Amino acid sequence: MDSRQLKWVYLTVLALVWGSSFILIKKGLVGLTAIQLGSLRIIFASLFLFLVGFKSLAKIPLGQWKYIALTSVFGTFTPAYLFAIAETEIDSSITAILNSLTPLNTLVIGAVIFGIQFQRRQIFGVFIGLIGCLLLVFNGAMSHPEQNYYYAILVVIASLCYAINVNLIKRYLSDLSSLSITTGNFAVLLIPAIVILSFTGFGEVMYDDKVQNSILYIIILGVVGTGIANVLFFKLIQMSSPVFATSVTYLIPIVAFFLGFLDNELLTPIQLLGAFIVLIGVYLSAKK
Secondary structure, eight states: OHHHHHHHHHHHHHHHHHHHHHHHHHHHHHSOOOOHHHHHHHHHHHOOOOHHHHGGGGGGGGHHHHHHHHHHHHIIIHHHHHHHHHHHHHHOOHHHHTTHHHHHHHOOOEEEEEEOOOOOOHHHHHHEEEEEEEEHHHHHHHHHSOOGGGGGGHHHHHHHHHHHHHHHHHHHHHHHHHHHHHHHHHHHHHHHHHHHHTTTTHHHHHSSHHHHHHHHHHHHIIIIIIIIIIHHHHHHHHHOOHHHHHHHGGGGHHHHHHHHHHHHHHHOOHHHHHHHHHHHHHHHHHHH
Protein backbone atom coordinates (compact mmCIF):
# COMPACT_ATOMS: atom_id res chain seq x y z
CA MET A 1 0.00 0.00 0.00
CA ASP A 2 1.54 3.33 -1.08
CA SER A 3 1.59 6.45 1.06
CA ARG A 4 -1.39 8.04 -0.74
CA GLN A 5 -3.61 5.13 0.26
CA LEU A 6 -2.03 4.62 3.67
CA LYS A 7 -2.67 8.18 4.79
CA TRP A 8 -6.42 7.65 4.31
CA VAL A 9 -6.27 4.45 6.36
CA TYR A 10 -4.50 6.34 9.16
CA LEU A 11 -7.06 9.13 8.90
CA THR A 12 -9.99 6.72 9.27
CA VAL A 13 -8.47 4.82 12.20
CA LEU A 14 -7.69 8.07 14.00
CA ALA A 15 -11.24 9.32 13.47
CA LEU A 16 -12.68 6.18 15.09
CA VAL A 17 -10.20 6.24 17.99
CA TRP A 18 -10.37 9.96 18.73
CA GLY A 19 -14.09 10.12 18.09
CA SER A 20 -14.47 7.59 20.91
CA SER A 21 -12.17 9.54 23.22
CA PHE A 22 -14.78 12.10 24.20
CA ILE A 23 -17.26 9.55 25.51
CA LEU A 24 -14.39 7.79 27.35
CA ILE A 25 -13.57 11.09 29.07
CA LYS A 26 -17.22 11.47 30.02
CA LYS A 27 -17.28 7.95 31.53
CA GLY A 28 -13.99 8.56 33.29
CA LEU A 29 -15.33 11.70 34.96
CA VAL A 30 -17.98 9.61 36.75
CA GLY A 31 -15.42 8.54 39.36
CA LEU A 32 -12.47 10.87 38.75
CA THR A 33 -11.88 14.60 38.88
CA ALA A 34 -10.78 16.31 35.67
CA ILE A 35 -7.21 16.77 36.96
CA GLN A 36 -6.99 13.11 38.04
CA LEU A 37 -8.29 12.02 34.65
CA GLY A 38 -5.82 14.17 32.71
CA SER A 39 -2.90 12.95 34.83
CA LEU A 40 -3.86 9.27 34.59
CA ARG A 41 -4.34 9.56 30.84
CA ILE A 42 -0.76 10.80 30.48
CA ILE A 43 0.64 8.23 32.93
CA PHE A 44 -1.00 5.21 31.25
CA ALA A 45 0.06 6.42 27.82
CA SER A 46 3.62 6.96 29.09
CA LEU A 47 3.92 3.47 30.56
CA PHE A 48 2.65 1.88 27.35
CA LEU A 49 5.01 3.90 25.14
CA PHE A 50 8.01 3.12 27.32
CA LEU A 51 7.28 -0.57 26.80
CA VAL A 52 7.15 -0.29 23.01
CA GLY A 53 9.37 2.68 22.23
CA PHE A 54 11.97 3.23 24.95
CA LYS A 55 14.87 2.41 22.60
CA SER A 56 13.65 5.04 20.14
CA LEU A 57 14.57 7.81 22.63
CA ALA A 58 18.24 7.32 21.76
CA LYS A 59 17.46 8.40 18.17
CA ILE A 60 16.45 11.91 19.25
CA PRO A 61 19.36 14.35 18.81
CA LEU A 62 20.11 16.46 21.87
CA GLY A 63 19.31 19.68 20.01
CA GLN A 64 15.78 18.52 19.17
CA TRP A 65 14.68 17.80 22.74
CA LYS A 66 13.54 21.41 23.11
CA TYR A 67 11.05 20.84 20.28
CA ILE A 68 10.02 17.52 21.81
CA ALA A 69 9.28 19.38 25.05
CA LEU A 70 7.30 22.07 23.23
CA THR A 71 5.20 19.54 21.30
CA SER A 72 4.55 17.59 24.48
CA VAL A 73 3.13 20.69 26.18
CA PHE A 74 1.01 21.85 23.24
CA GLY A 75 0.06 18.48 21.77
CA THR A 76 -0.67 16.40 24.87
CA PHE A 77 -0.21 17.94 28.31
CA THR A 78 -2.39 21.04 28.04
CA PRO A 79 -5.22 19.51 25.94
CA ALA A 80 -5.44 16.44 28.21
CA TYR A 81 -6.49 18.63 31.11
CA LEU A 82 -8.50 21.18 29.13
CA PHE A 83 -10.75 18.55 27.53
CA ALA A 84 -11.37 16.84 30.86
CA ILE A 85 -12.25 20.13 32.57
CA ALA A 86 -14.50 21.18 29.68
CA GLU A 87 -16.50 17.94 29.80
CA THR A 88 -17.39 18.52 33.43
CA GLU A 89 -19.81 21.15 32.06
CA ILE A 90 -20.56 20.48 28.38
CA ASP A 91 -21.52 17.35 26.42
CA SER A 92 -18.91 15.12 24.80
CA SER A 93 -20.45 15.60 21.33
CA ILE A 94 -20.21 19.41 21.65
CA THR A 95 -16.58 19.08 22.70
CA ALA A 96 -15.84 16.97 19.63
CA ILE A 97 -17.51 19.45 17.28
CA LEU A 98 -15.56 22.38 18.74
CA ASN A 99 -12.39 20.33 18.43
CA SER A 100 -13.03 20.28 14.67
CA LEU A 101 -11.78 23.88 14.63
CA THR A 102 -8.25 22.45 14.76
CA PRO A 103 -7.55 22.50 10.97
CA LEU A 104 -8.88 26.05 10.82
CA ASN A 105 -6.60 27.07 13.70
CA THR A 106 -3.73 25.19 12.06
CA LEU A 107 -4.09 27.44 9.03
CA VAL A 108 -4.20 30.61 11.14
CA ILE A 109 -1.24 29.62 13.34
CA GLY A 110 0.70 28.43 10.30
CA ALA A 111 0.16 31.74 8.51
CA VAL A 112 0.70 34.07 11.48
CA ILE A 113 3.57 32.33 13.29
CA PHE A 114 5.22 30.01 10.76
CA GLY A 115 4.81 32.10 7.60
CA ILE A 116 2.88 29.47 5.65
CA GLN A 117 1.12 30.90 2.59
CA PHE A 118 -2.67 30.80 2.36
CA GLN A 119 -5.41 31.61 -0.13
CA ARG A 120 -8.31 34.05 0.17
CA ARG A 121 -10.79 31.17 0.13
CA GLN A 122 -9.12 29.68 3.19
CA ILE A 123 -9.53 32.91 5.16
CA PHE A 124 -13.19 32.94 4.12
CA GLY A 125 -13.40 29.43 5.59
CA VAL A 126 -11.97 30.71 8.87
CA PHE A 127 -14.76 33.26 9.25
CA ILE A 128 -17.45 30.72 8.31
CA GLY A 129 -16.08 28.32 10.89
CA LEU A 130 -16.15 31.00 13.58
CA ILE A 131 -19.79 31.82 12.76
CA GLY A 132 -20.73 28.14 13.11
CA CYS A 133 -18.82 27.91 16.38
CA LEU A 134 -20.62 30.93 17.84
CA LEU A 135 -24.00 29.59 16.70
CA LEU A 136 -23.27 26.20 18.25
CA VAL A 137 -22.13 27.64 21.59
CA PHE A 138 -24.74 30.37 22.04
CA ASN A 139 -27.66 28.12 21.11
CA GLY A 140 -26.29 25.42 23.38
CA ALA A 141 -26.10 27.89 26.25
CA MET A 142 -29.74 28.88 25.73
CA SER A 143 -31.00 25.31 25.26
CA HIS A 144 -29.01 23.83 28.14
CA PRO A 145 -28.94 26.41 30.95
CA GLU A 146 -27.76 23.70 33.34
CA GLN A 147 -24.46 23.56 31.42
CA ASN A 148 -21.79 26.25 31.63
CA TYR A 149 -20.87 26.99 28.01
CA TYR A 150 -18.02 29.27 29.04
CA TYR A 151 -16.15 25.98 29.33
CA ALA A 152 -16.33 25.73 25.53
CA ILE A 153 -13.51 28.29 25.49
CA LEU A 154 -11.24 25.61 26.97
CA VAL A 155 -11.89 23.36 23.95
CA VAL A 156 -11.05 26.21 21.57
CA ILE A 157 -7.79 26.80 23.47
CA ALA A 158 -7.02 23.07 23.23
CA SER A 159 -7.58 23.16 19.47
CA LEU A 160 -5.17 26.11 19.24
CA CYS A 161 -2.61 24.03 21.15
CA TYR A 162 -3.08 21.19 18.65
CA ALA A 163 -2.62 23.66 15.79
CA ILE A 164 0.69 24.89 17.23
CA ASN A 165 1.75 21.30 17.81
CA VAL A 166 1.29 20.06 14.24
CA ASN A 167 3.09 23.08 12.81
CA LEU A 168 6.01 22.51 15.18
CA ILE A 169 6.24 18.84 14.22
CA LYS A 170 6.13 19.55 10.49
CA ARG A 171 8.73 22.33 10.76
CA TYR A 172 11.21 20.89 13.27
CA LEU A 173 10.67 17.14 13.77
CA SER A 174 9.88 15.70 10.33
CA ASP A 175 13.18 13.82 10.27
CA LEU A 176 12.36 11.79 13.41
CA SER A 177 10.23 8.65 13.54
CA SER A 178 6.71 9.05 14.88
CA LEU A 179 7.52 6.57 17.66
CA SER A 180 10.53 8.62 18.76
CA ILE A 181 8.47 11.83 18.86
CA THR A 182 5.60 10.23 20.77
CA THR A 183 7.79 8.40 23.29
CA GLY A 184 9.90 11.54 23.76
CA ASN A 185 6.78 13.57 24.46
CA PHE A 186 5.68 11.25 27.24
CA ALA A 187 9.18 10.90 28.66
CA VAL A 188 8.95 14.66 29.27
CA LEU A 189 5.41 14.49 30.70
CA LEU A 190 5.47 11.44 32.98
CA ILE A 191 7.02 13.04 36.08
CA PRO A 192 4.90 16.24 35.92
CA ALA A 193 1.74 14.12 35.56
CA ILE A 194 2.68 11.97 38.58
CA VAL A 195 3.42 15.07 40.66
CA ILE A 196 0.09 16.68 39.74
CA LEU A 197 -1.80 13.44 40.49
CA SER A 198 -0.16 13.22 43.92
CA PHE A 199 -1.81 16.51 44.94
CA THR A 200 -5.34 15.44 43.95
CA GLY A 201 -6.03 12.99 46.80
CA PHE A 202 -6.16 10.11 44.33
CA GLY A 203 -4.48 7.70 46.77
CA GLU A 204 -7.39 8.09 49.18
CA VAL A 205 -10.08 7.11 46.66
CA MET A 206 -8.31 4.82 44.19
CA TYR A 207 -9.81 1.63 45.66
CA ASP A 208 -13.40 2.88 45.41
CA ASP A 209 -15.42 0.76 42.96
CA LYS A 210 -16.64 3.78 41.00
CA VAL A 211 -13.11 5.12 40.71
CA GLN A 212 -11.69 1.80 39.54
CA ASN A 213 -14.42 1.51 36.91
CA SER A 214 -13.47 4.98 35.64
CA ILE A 215 -9.81 4.01 35.62
CA LEU A 216 -10.58 1.21 33.15
CA TYR A 217 -11.96 3.77 30.70
CA ILE A 218 -8.88 5.95 31.13
CA ILE A 219 -6.53 3.01 30.55
CA ILE A 220 -8.21 2.56 27.15
CA LEU A 221 -8.07 6.31 26.56
CA GLY A 222 -4.41 6.55 27.56
CA VAL A 223 -3.08 3.50 25.71
CA VAL A 224 -5.22 3.54 22.55
CA GLY A 225 -6.62 7.08 22.35
CA THR A 226 -3.37 8.79 23.33
CA GLY A 227 -0.37 6.47 22.99
CA ILE A 228 -1.13 4.50 19.82
CA ALA A 229 -3.13 7.34 18.23
CA ASN A 230 -0.31 9.86 18.66
CA VAL A 231 2.14 7.53 16.91
CA LEU A 232 -0.26 7.24 13.97
CA PHE A 233 -0.97 10.98 13.98
CA PHE A 234 2.67 12.04 13.93
CA LYS A 235 3.29 9.56 11.11
CA LEU A 236 0.34 11.07 9.23
CA ILE A 237 1.73 14.60 9.65
CA GLN A 238 5.07 13.47 8.24
CA MET A 239 3.62 11.67 5.21
CA SER A 240 1.09 14.39 4.34
CA SER A 241 0.69 17.96 5.67
CA PRO A 242 -0.41 19.60 8.93
CA VAL A 243 -3.77 20.64 7.46
CA PHE A 244 -4.50 17.20 5.97
CA ALA A 245 -3.55 15.49 9.23
CA THR A 246 -5.80 17.73 11.29
CA SER A 247 -8.66 17.17 8.83
CA VAL A 248 -9.29 14.01 10.84
CA THR A 249 -11.48 16.36 12.85
CA TYR A 250 -14.01 16.31 9.98
CA LEU A 251 -14.80 12.73 10.95
CA ILE A 252 -14.34 12.86 14.73
CA PRO A 253 -17.63 14.73 15.39
CA ILE A 254 -19.57 12.11 13.42
CA VAL A 255 -18.21 9.29 15.59
CA ALA A 256 -18.58 11.35 18.78
CA PHE A 257 -22.12 12.44 17.91
CA PHE A 258 -23.21 8.84 17.30
CA LEU A 259 -21.71 7.64 20.60
CA GLY A 260 -23.14 10.66 22.42
CA PHE A 261 -26.58 9.92 20.98
CA LEU A 262 -26.33 6.38 22.35
CA ASP A 263 -25.54 7.97 25.73
CA ASN A 264 -28.62 10.25 25.56
CA GLU A 265 -26.85 13.39 24.34
CA LEU A 266 -29.04 15.33 21.91
CA LEU A 267 -28.25 18.40 19.83
CA THR A 268 -30.89 20.99 18.95
CA PRO A 269 -31.59 21.65 15.23
CA ILE A 270 -29.77 24.99 15.54
CA GLN A 271 -26.75 23.25 17.06
CA LEU A 272 -26.73 20.74 14.21
CA LEU A 273 -26.78 23.67 11.78
CA GLY A 274 -23.91 25.29 13.66
CA ALA A 275 -21.93 22.04 13.53
CA PHE A 276 -22.53 21.80 9.78
CA ILE A 277 -21.37 25.40 9.28
CA VAL A 278 -18.22 24.70 11.32
CA LEU A 279 -17.37 21.74 9.08
CA ILE A 280 -17.96 23.81 5.93
CA GLY A 281 -15.58 26.43 7.28
CA VAL A 282 -12.99 23.81 8.14
CA TYR A 283 -13.32 22.29 4.65
CA LEU A 284 -12.77 25.65 2.95
CA SER A 285 -9.83 26.53 5.19
CA ALA A 286 -8.15 23.18 4.52
CA LYS A 287 -8.79 23.07 0.76
CA LYS A 288 -5.83 24.01 -1.42
